[in-house]
Amino acid sequence: xxxxxxIVNDGAKIGNNVSIGPYSIIHKxxxxxxxxxxxxxxxIGLPTKxxxxxxxxxxxxxxxRSHSVFYEGSTFGEKLVTGxxxxxxxxxxxxxxFQIGTLGDIQGHCEIGDYVKCHSNVHIGxxxxxxxxxxxxxxxxxxxxxxxxxxxxAGVTIEDFAVIATMSVILPGVTxxxxxxxxxxxxxxxxxxxxxVVAGSPAKFICGTEKIKLKDGSGNHAYPWRRHFHRGYxxxxxxxxxxxxx
Amino acid sequence: xxxxxxIVNDGAKIGNNVSIGPYSIIHKxxxxxxxxxxxxxxxIGLPTKxxxxxxxxxxxxxxxRSHSVFYEGSTFGEKLVTGxxxxxxxxxxxxxxFQIGTLGDIQGHCEIGDYVKCHSNVHIGxxxxxxxxxxxxxxxxxxxxxxxxxxxxAGVTIEDFAVIATMSVILPGVTxxxxxxxxxxxxxxxxxxxxxVVAGSPAKFICGTEKIKLKDGSGNHAYPWRRHFHRGYxxxxxxxxxxxxx
Amino acid sequence: xxxxxxIVNDGAKIGNNVSIGPYSIIHKxxxxxxxxxxxxxxxIGLPTKxxxxxxxxxxxxxxxRSHSVFYEGSTFGEKLVTGxxxxxxxxxxxxxxFQIGTLGDIQGHCEIGDYVKCHSNVHIGxxxxxxxxxxxxxxxxxxxxxxxxxxxxAGVTIEDFAVIATMSVILPGVTxxxxxxxxxxxxxxxxxxxxxVVAGSPAKFICGTEKIKLKDGSGNHAYPWRRHFHRGYxxxxxxxxxxxxx
Numbered sequence: 001x002x003x004x005x006x007i008v009n010d011g012a013k014i015g016n017n018v019s020i021g022p023y024s025i026i027h028k029x030x031x032x033x034x035x036x037x038x039x040x041x042x043x044i045g046l047p048t049k050x051x052x053x054x055x056x057x058x059x060x061x062x063x064x065r066s067h068s069v070f071y072e073g074s075t076f077g078e079k080l081v082t083g084x085x086x087x088x089x090x091x092x093x094x095x096x097x098f099q100i101g102t103l104g105d106i107q108g109h110c111e112i113g114d115y116v117k118c119h120s121n122v123h124i125g126x127x128x129x130x131x132x133x134x135x136x137x138x139x140x141x142x143x144x145x146x147x148x149x150x151x152x153x154a155g156v157t158i159e160d161f162a163v164i165a166t167m168s169v170i171l172p173g174v175t176x177x178x179x180x181x182x183x184x185x186x187x188x189x190x191x192x193x194x195x196x197v198v199a200g201s202p203a204k205f206i207c208g209t210e211k212i213k214l215k216d217g218s219g220n221h222a223y224p225w226r227r228h229f230h231r232g233y234x235x236x237x238x239x240x241x242x243x244x245x246x
Numbered sequence: 247x248x249x250x251x252x253i254v255n256d257g258a259k260i261g262n263n264v265s266i267g268p269y270s271i272i273h274k275x276x277x278x279x280x281x282x283x284x285x286x287x288x289x290i291g292l293p294t295k296x297x298x299x300x301x302x303x304x305x306x307x308x309x310x311r312s313h314s315v316f317y318e319g320s321t322f323g324e325k326l327v328t329g330x331x332x333x334x335x336x337x338x339x340x341x342x343x344f345q346i347g348t349l350g351d352i353q354g355h356c357e358i359g360d361y362v363k364c365h366s367n368v369h370i371g372x373x374x375x376x377x378x379x380x381x382x383x384x385x386x387x388x389x390x391x392x393x394x395x396x397x398x399x400a401g402v403t404i405e406d407f408a409v410i411a412t413m414s415v416i417l418p419g420v421t422x423x424x425x426x427x428x429x430x431x432x433x434x435x436x437x438x439x440x441x442x443v444v445a446g447s448p449a450k451f452i453c454g455t456e457k458i459k460l461k462d463g464s465g466n467h468a469y470p471w472r473r474h475f476h477r478g479y480x481x482x483x484x485x486x487x488x489x490x491x492x
Numbered sequence: 493x494x495x496x497x498x499i500v501n502d503g504a505k506i507g508n509n510v511s512i513g514p515y516s517i518i519h520k521x522x523x524x525x526x527x528x529x530x531x532x533x534x535x536i537g538l539p540t541k542x543x544x545x546x547x548x549x550x551x552x553x554x555x556x557r558s559h560s561v562f563y564e565g566s567t568f569g570e571k572l573v574t575g576x577x578x579x580x581x582x583x584x585x586x587x588x589x590f591q592i593g594t595l596g597d598i599q600g601h602c603e604i605g606d607y608v609k610c611h612s613n614v615h616i617g618x619x620x621x622x623x624x625x626x627x628x629x630x631x632x633x634x635x636x637x638x639x640x641x642x643x644x645x646a647g648v649t650i651e652d653f654a655v656i657a658t659m660s661v662i663l664p665g666v667t668x669x670x671x672x673x674x675x676x677x678x679x680x681x682x683x684x685x686x687x688x689v690v691a692g693s694p695a696k697f698i699c700g701t702e703k704i705k706l707k708d709g710s711g712n713h714a715y716p717w718r719r720h721f722h723r724g725y726x727x728x729x730x731x732x733x734x735x736x737x738x
Contacts, residue, residue: 185433
């Protein structure tokens with residue numbers, strides 16, 4: 001299941017039932033979990049002095065799509081899924097069920113929780129902190145430098161269940177609190193309250209998320225989204241969510 | 247003309263006079279038209295269950311640049327041209343003369359007309375409908391989920407001759423009508439009338455497109471652009487446009 | 493130091509102590525300086541008629557990261573550094589110390605000075621002019637067509653020491669003058685004065701850059717940034733900057 005053209009360093013630790021696509025390269029300091037699929041033209045465990053020798057650890061059951069690059073020094077839980085051409089720098093930790101879409105770019109030194117889903121072309125700056133069950137949509141940027149360029153770093157925090165819609169920028173040091181929703185094409189320069197909707201540039205408070213109704217004819221609430229959106233989450237979490245809203 | 251390092255499945259149907267670059271991979275369920283050029287490091291006809299066995303069909307005379315990925319299950323007319331690193335998911339149909347620039351990302355389940363031109367880094371969400379002779383400029387996103395994340399899909403419609411300028415977001419369910427122009431860095435949350443210019447976030451009506459003059463000293467109208475911009479279009483269409491405005 | 497799987501044309505001029513990664517392709521019309529590192533899956537010196545036979549020239553000491561594409565016909569000074577997956581079209585000139593991050597896209601026909609730093613996913617349209625010591629942050633687009641699509645080209649000019657923050661669009665023909673700062677998520681439709689801060693869509697004057705203080709507890713000015721930010725610049729330049737502000 002390792003393609004004949006793949007280049008796999010003898011020092012790499014490859015789990016059971018791992019497939020590695022044509023022309024992919026697995027470097028020495030990579031630890032790859034069981035039942036993982038790696039597409040073509042990927043470079044996994046790319047060396048960097050900045051990782052201080054820490055390995056790249058990819059948990060069981062990952063799917064890494066073609067043309068992706070992972071540096072050494074980051075750790076991923078189980079069931080990682082990537083799109084094509086993602087780039088993940090060193091010293092990032094992500095929990096289980098992390099998804100990062102095509103062209104995703106994680107700059108390193110980030111802490112990411114469980115079941116975080118980033119759509120295509122998301123840019124996560126250094127020192128970002130992302131909770132659990134967060135959604136980040138295409139062309140969102142999490143920044144970190146309050147007066148670029150400088151040596152001051154003020155990473156962004158996105159709390160559990162928050163949603164950042166397409167093409168928004170979260171400015172340095174901002175916290176988007178639990179269950180909040182940032183509308184599309186927004187620029188967020190101050191903290192967003194829990195379960196608040198903000199939008200605009202600079203983003204302003206619009207309403208509570210409970211004001212938004214599902215456009216499916218049901219008249220049900222669209223948020224918290226865990227009321228109705230369960231696809232791809234672990235059964236245990238879904239069972240809790242169903243109980244929470246019943 | 248098939249490079250020695252290319253991996254071509256015996257089941258793939260390759261037309262006459264096709265060139266395939268170094269290290270590219272052609273999967274089984276791909277049908278590639280005559281006189282097509284495929285660059286290096288491309289993966290063409292990538293299998294997915296979501297295509298239900300439908301092949302990838304690429305018409306005659308295509309140019310597909312390096313590092314691009316096409317899934318099975320989509321169909322393209324003649325003279326497709328891509329930039330580098332495009333990603334095209336399953337179940338999309340595009341007509342003749344489709345151009346999609348470097349880093350373009352089509353999420354699948356889209357209907358695209360003839361002679362549509364997308365510049366670099368355009369993101370076309372699932373269930374988008376794009377007419378004929380449309381222009382979409384860099385970093386534009388066509389969205390589809392009115393309250394993300396949800397199972398509700400409300401794709402965007404872009405009608406013939408419409409133009410979406412750089413870094414604009416078209417929000418779910420919106421129709422940009424024939425010949426309209428969306429200014430750069432806009433967020434469009436309601437339908438745009440034919441031949442109207444809108445801009446801003448949220449986008450507002452600015453004027454009719456007929457108010458915009460060409461900045462070439464001629465004093466001529468800049469829109470409809472088919473009055474003056476003919477490069478790369480078929481002779482027959484250009485002849486009609488010349489007649490229309492003479 | 494040239495990997496066994498790399499494809500290097502006999503006509504290419506390769507300097508001393510050059511390393512070329514697995515599966516990379518060096519075309520005939522490439523001139524690569526001494527002590528250069530080229531990662532995996534790169535295509536260097538890609539032929540195009542638009543270069544009129546001009547070679548690609550890469551100065552000494554370059555680092556080109558994986559999956560990058562350089563066309564023939566451009567020239568780079570010493571110590572070029574790229575991220576992954578950059579695309580550089582023909583007939584661009586850049587000075588020494590040019591950095592362009594992951595996913596950067598230079599469309600060609602650009603003039604770029606010394607020690608310009610572009611972060612990830614920057615799009616530089618044709619006929620852009622960029623001075624020395626400029627900073628361009630993620631998802632910025634420099635445009636060029638005042639009424640797209642047309643044959644009129646009005647490139648953007650960014651002068652020395654100017655800073656363009658994340659996800660801003662500079663509209664056609666605009667000049668951002670020396671030391672100016674464009675805030676994040678802005679759309680700039682007219683010239684920006686020297687050392688001015690502008691922000692918004694359309695961008696408006698906010699204040700002079702001297703009003704912004706460093707958020708490091710020092711109470712010092714954040715701009716001109718060369719007062720305090722010296723990392724990665726040549727000793728001679730840094731010595732001048734220290735003298736300038738002492």
